Amino acid sequence: MRRFSQRNSLVTLSEINITPLLDLAFVLLVIFIITTPMLEGSLDMNLPGQSARPEQARPPKAEDIRTVEIDRAGNFRLQKRPLTLDQIEAQLVADFRANPNLIIRVRGDKDGKLDHAMQLLDRCTRRGMTQVSFSTELKQ
Numbered sequence: 001m002r003r004f005s006q007r008n009s010l011v012t013l014s015e016i017n018i019t020p021l022l023d024l025a026f027v028l029l030v031i032f033i034i035t036t037p038m039l040e041g042s043l044d045m046n047l048p049g050q051s052a053r054p055e056q057a058r059p060p061k062a063e064d065i066r067t068v069e070i071d072r073a074g075n076f077r078l079q080k081r082p083l084t085l086d087q088i089e090a091q092l093v094a095d096f097r098a099n100p101n102l103i104i105r106v107r108g109d110k111d112g113k114l115d116h117a118m119q120l121l122d123r124c125t126r127r128g129m130t131q132v133s134f135s136t137e138l139k140q
Contacts, residue, residue: 069108076088
């Protein structure tokens with residue numbers, strides 16, 4: 001009779017077949033390559049700026065811009081002239097009637113209250129002036 005040794009049953013498998021593992025990795029890679037572009041374009045949306053005409057892309061003319069500055073204390077200046085909020089509103093309304101392309105640029109002190117800028121913005125929107133921008137630095 002043949003003897004069976006304990007040594008043969010305890011021998012570990014020294015080679016691992018990685019072919020099924022590689023097949024799985026390649027299949028997952030192909031799936032991700034196919035599905036990733038579909039995830040980005042899943043919603044049909046009309047985003048702002050997509051239908052902009054070339055004449056809208058031009059930079060604004062200097063005569064179309066009115067700059068309102070608000071200092072830390074809440075004092076207003078229109079085109080470097082100190083005015084009250086009511087006076088600024090009246091002047092902007094008159095300018096807007098003469099030029100419907102009017103753009104209002106608001107410059108405010110970083111330590112000032114946001115409330116002052118919001119009061120100006122509220123008055124502009126109530127009067128139909130919707131082209132308002134907020135500047136962070138003076139452009140020469």
